[in-house]
Amino acid sequence: MEMNEKAILQFVDLDISFRTNAGVVHAIRGVNLDLQKGETVAIVGESGSGKSVTVKAAVGLLDGNATINSGQILYRLREDDGSERVVDLLALSKRELRRTINGRRIAMVFQDPMTSLDPTMTIGKQIMEGILLHKKVDKATAYARALELLELVGITHAEKRMKNYPHQLSGGMRQRVVIAIALASDPDILICDEPTTALDVTIQARILELIKDIQSRMGLSVIYITHDLGVVAKVADYVNVMYAGRIIEVGNVNEIFYEPKHPYTWGLLAAMPDLETDDDRLASIPGSPPNLLHEPVGDAFAPRNAYALKIDEKAEPPMFKVSETHYAATWLLHPSAPAVEMPPELKARLERARKEAEKYL
Amino acid sequence: MSEPLLQVRDLTQHFRVSRTFTVKAVNGVSFDIYPGETYGLVGESGSGKTTIGRSIIRLYDPTSGSIKFEGKEIAGKLDRATEKMLREDMQMIFQDPMSSLNPRKKVGDIIGEGLDIHHRFSSTAERDAAVAEMLDKVGLSQAHAERYPHQFSGGQRQRVGIARALVMNPKLIIADECISALDVSIQAQVVNLMKDIQDSTGCAYLFIAHDLSMVKYISDRIGVLHLGYMVETGTTEEIFANPVHPYTKSLLSAVPIPNPEIEKRRHSIAYDRKAEGVDYSQGTEHQLEGTHRVLATDEELARWTA
Ligand SMILES: Nc1ncnc2c1ncn2[C@@H]1O[C@H](COP(=O)(O)OP(=O)(O)OP(=O)(O)O)[C@@H](O)[C@H]1O
Ligand SMILES: Nc1ncnc2c1ncn2[C@@H]1O[C@H](COP(=O)(O)OP(=O)(O)OP(=O)(O)O)[C@@H](O)[C@H]1O
Ligand SMILES: [Mg+2]
Ligand SMILES: [Mg+2]
Numbered sequence: 001m002e003m004n005e006k007a008i009l010q011f012v013d014l015d016i017s018f019r020t021n022a023g024v025v026h027a028i029r030g031v032n033l034d035l036q037k038g039e040t041v042a043i044v045g046e047s048g049s050g051k052s053v054t055v056k057a058a059v060g061l062l063d064g065n066a067t068i069n070s071g072q073i074l075y076r077l078r079e080d081d082g083s084e085r086v087v088d089l090l091a092l093s094k095r096e097l098r099r100t101i102n103g104r105r106i107a108m109v110f111q112d113p114m115t116s117l118d119p120t121m122t123i124g125k126q127i128m129e130g131i132l133l134h135k136k137v138d139k140a141t142a143y144a145r146a147l148e149l150l151e152l153v154g155i156t157h158a159e160k161r162m163k164n165y166p167h168q169l170s171g172g173m174r175q176r177v178v179i180a181i182a183l184a185s186d187p188d189i190l191i192c193d194e195p196t197t198a199l200d201v202t203i204q205a206r207i208l209e210l211i212k213d214i215q216s217r218m219g220l221s222v223i224y225i226t227h228d229l230g231v232v233a234k235v236a237d238y239v240n241v242m243y244a245g246r247i248i249e250v251g252n253v254n255e256i257f258y259e260p261k262h263p264y265t266w267g268l269l270a271a272m273p274d275l276e277t278d279d280d281r282l283a284s285i286p287g288s289p290p291n292l293l294h295e296p297v298g299d300a301f302a303p304r305n306a307y308a309l310k311i312d313e314k315a316e317p318p319m320f321k322v323s324e325t326h327y328a329a330t331w332l333l334h335p336s337a338p339a340v341e342m343p344p345e346l347k348a349r350l351e352r353a354r355k356e357a358e359k360y361l
Numbered sequence: 362m363s364e365p366l367l368q369v370r371d372l373t374q375h376f377r378v379s380r381t382f383t384v385k386a387v388n389g390v391s392f393d394i395y396p397g398e399t400y401g402l403v404g405e406s407g408s409g410k411t412t413i414g415r416s417i418i419r420l421y422d423p424t425s426g427s428i429k430f431e432g433k434e435i436a437g438k439l440d441r442a443t444e445k446m447l448r449e450d451m452q453m454i455f456q457d458p459m460s461s462l463n464p465r466k467k468v469g470d471i472i473g474e475g476l477d478i479h480h481r482f483s484s485t486a487e488r489d490a491a492v493a494e495m496l497d498k499v500g501l502s503q504a505h506a507e508r509y510p511h512q513f514s515g516g517q518r519q520r521v522g523i524a525r526a527l528v529m530n531p532k533l534i535i536a537d538e539c540i541s542a543l544d545v546s547i548q549a550q551v552v553n554l555m556k557d558i559q560d561s562t563g564c565a566y567l568f569i570a571h572d573l574s575m576v577k578y579i580s581d582r583i584g585v586l587h588l589g590y591m592v593e594t595g596t597t598e599e600i601f602a603n604p605v606h607p608y609t610k611s612l613l614s615a616v617p618i619p620n621p622e623i624e625k626r627r628h629s630i631a632y633d634r635k636a637e638g639v640d641y642s643q644g645t646e647h648q649l650e651g652t653h654r655v656l657a658t659d660e661e662l663a664r665w666t667a
Contacts, residue, residue: 020512022504046544047516063511111515112459160382168378171456171538172406194515203406204571205615227516227544228572230617233624253621271549272619273578281556282578284549288500357622 003074003086008221009035009058009106009189014071016053018063026292027053029245031071035189038215040222042232042253044268045242046289051225052111054242055191058089059108060097077105078188104134107182108191111225113174116181117166123150123177124162127184134185149180154206172203179207183214191223208235229272233257238325241265244290244300251326258354260342261328263307270346283345299331307332307340364432365393366565367417367533372426372436374409374416374589386412388589388641389426394533397559399566401576401597403612404586410569411456413586414535417567418453419444430533449479452526454539456569461522462510468521469506472496475529495524500550516543523551527558535567540575552579573616577601582652585609587634590641595653605655605665607632607639 004010016028028050035041043051056062058073073089077100089101102108110116118126127146131137137145150158153176166174182190190211208231214220224235232239232253239256241249241264249262260266267285287304290296299305302312309331320333332340341347374387387409394400402410416423419435428436430451435443452475455461462471473492475481482488493503499520510518519539526534536555540548552575558564570576576583577597584594585608593606604610611632618624634641644656657665 021507044544047547048514052514112457114457114460164378168376168384170407170411176406205617227548228617229545229619230624233619233621234617236621257619257621268545269619271545273549273574281553282549284553285546288502291502291504293504353620353623357620360622360626 003076004034006036007034008037008076010074011054012072012074014054014057014073015069016057017067017069019065019067023293026295027245031247033240033247035221035223037221038219039237040215040224040235041238041240042224042226042236043240043242044227044229044232048289049242050245051242052193055108055193055223055225059102059106060094103130104185105187106189106191107185107187109178109182109193111194113178114166116178117174119166122163122165127177127181130181130184145184149184152210153180154203176207186218189221193225204231229269244296245292246329249328255323255326258350261322261333262330263305264301266342266346270343309337363396366396366431367394368429369417370427372413372416372428373424374412374421375424386589387416390591392584392591392594394565394567396565397563398581399568399579401580401583402567402569402586403571403573403576403583408586409589410586411537414453414537414567414569418451418535419447449529450532451535452529452531453535454522454526454537456537459510459518462518464510467506468508468510471521472525472528475525491528495528498554499524500547516547519543520551530562531564533565533567537569541570541572548575573612585612588641590656593655596651599651599653605649607637607665
């Protein structure tokens with residue numbers, strides 16, 4: 001497989017299942033995703049759609065009951081002498097991944113901060129450990145850098161906090177410590193799995209700005225997993241919408257927010273209350289995602305899709321091209337599909353959003 | 362108005378971390394929650410929201426202050442009967458789902474645990490049916506009862522925590538960031554579910570969250586915390602239509618909106634307490650219109666409302 005010229009990380013037809021007591025769960029069913037240098041790609045999608053599993057595969061952190069059925073995760077590795085080569089991360093042993101890639105080149109911030117912090121070690125030690133492991137510096141330098149990172153992520157009294165254990169911090173503070181640890185080794189790629197869900201809006205804005213700042217200074221590439229569409233609107237260049245183990249729509253951020261094509265994306269956008277919402281009930285996508293213990297027949301979203309066509313029951317839709325950057329997997333885009341419009345409330349809302357945005361365009 | 366279900370007065374919670382460092386997590390916070398209402402607690406990370414929740418449900422011993430639940434003082438030492446009442450009538454949904462669910466227990470047993478302890482059923486079949494119904498209500502399936510917590514995605518796990526609290530039919534539910542980890546469509550389902558349960562059982566919520574659009578949507582009244590002080594409280598209407606405290610104003614200005622062209626250009630209103638010279642310990646509670654209160658000195662209030 002030739003790697004896409006501009007990409008730094010590329011997921012190709014990734015397919016993963018898990019063995020469980022109840023049977024085999026086919027969690028990732030052919031994921032393709034490109035990350036270009038210096039860009040931010042967001043992955044959004046319902047809980048259980050496979051966002052975390054996809055990125056965990058890249059850092060060799062899948063659970064023991066996982067099987068990678070097929071696919072590649074290509075990474076453009078830049079040696080210290082400036083030469084480049086493409087490696088398939090899935091072909092590396094866990095040991096090689098840990099030695100050459102994880103932390104140093106690809107750093108990950110997990111959804112649940114407690115799982116990546118050591119409860120028996122002070123946070124200062126934990127940040128310093130990362131620095132000492134990846135950089136040839138002495139302890140005093142590492143200490144100063146750790147302190148600086150804590151301040152960067154907005155933790156006050158940083159010097160005193162260095163001596164705290166994880167349980168002595170609030171949820172959001174822990175999350176920020178994890179972000180500090182990830183940034184400690186100056187990685188190429190930062191993967192953030194819902195890094196700001198536990199953070200209030202002001203700190204969240206600050207962390208997002210911090211990541212953006214580092215990005216523009218050092219060409220950091222970011223994969224950002226979140227379900228907060230407001231955050232996506234702020235940080236992302238490209239958006240991948242995931243459903244039941246597949247990417248079902250991808251586009252640049254404006255295409256996804258102003259001209260979404262997939263009914264599932266419509267549902268996501270409609271479910272988010274904005275400050276103007278005061279209906280009695282929130283619009284929600286009815287039903288629940290498919291149980292991937294059973295291979296879906298046809299389009300996995302069809303049972304919950306008010307716009308499903310007959311063909312959705314039989315065949316999974318391919319990616320239809322909308323523009324050079326915008327693709328969606330829905331039969332509604334087939335040339336012979338009936339003309340279908342998004343729900344009128346959503347249409348009105350997107351129109352309003354576009355109008356407001358036009359002031360700036 | 363009826364009698365408050367929960368009455369918190371001058372609640373203070375300090376943690377002594379070392380000989381020279383004490384964290385003053387909560388400093389003299391007062392608020393009421395009435396039966397059947399939703400009180401939203403917002404504030405920046407580390408402002409003391411979780412600590413307030415944990416003090417109320419008595420996972421901590423409050424440093425000082427009074428907490429009355431149905432008129433009964435629960436801030437001090439608890440007798441058996443009061444403790445039992447608390448364990449049944451008050452439930453908490455925790456912020457960190459992984460560390461609050463026993464990893465060695467099947468999810469069905471985690472949800473049924475409260476029912477087991479308090480003998481809330483007459484047969485195993487009845488208990489299993491209650492657990493299955495709850496799983497269904499939070500959007501999981503019956504088959505999930507046989508799985509262990511680590512076999513779930515983050516959002517699915519959070520729903521297990523919600524089911525565990527709701528199954529007890531409590532009078533007060535402390536929901537600590539219970540929807541933050543959920544994606545928007547499930548958020549909408551869970552929030553609708555929480556509203557339905559409130560309509561049918563009349564339970565009250567202390568809803569801790571940082572997503573202000575959701576807090577605005579679900580809450581009857583809101584309290585804004587900063588550095589362990591309740592800087593402003595009032596009905597949702599009062600807070601959103603007429604925020605007075607500069608911290609509240611900055612919070613409202615930071616709510617992200619799903620509009621990329623605007624969001625990429627927008628900068629939130631910064632609030633720098635020190636630069637503004639605000640010292641919370643000097644402020645007193647000022648009553649504005651209705652139930653709207655703000656923590657300020659006379660001079661600050663005059664400045665902020667000018
Ligand atoms: N170790 C495992 N064993 C069995 N199934 C698993 C395992 N890990 C994940 N899964 C399943 O794989 C699917 C994808 O999980 P994943 O954690 O990637 O979801 P997600 O999109 O990150 O969701 P969330 O937004 O809730 O974090 C889910 O159905 C989940 O239950
Ligand atoms: N057991 C403890 N020991 C020492 N300090 C603690 C303890 N629990 C909380 N704290 C401190 O109390 C303060 C308030 O923490 P709390 O968890 O209540 O914040 P929060 O408002 O819930 O924040 P977040 O939104 O980040 O969850 C923080 O400074 C925290 O470090
Ligand atoms: Mg996840
Ligand atoms: Mg908290």
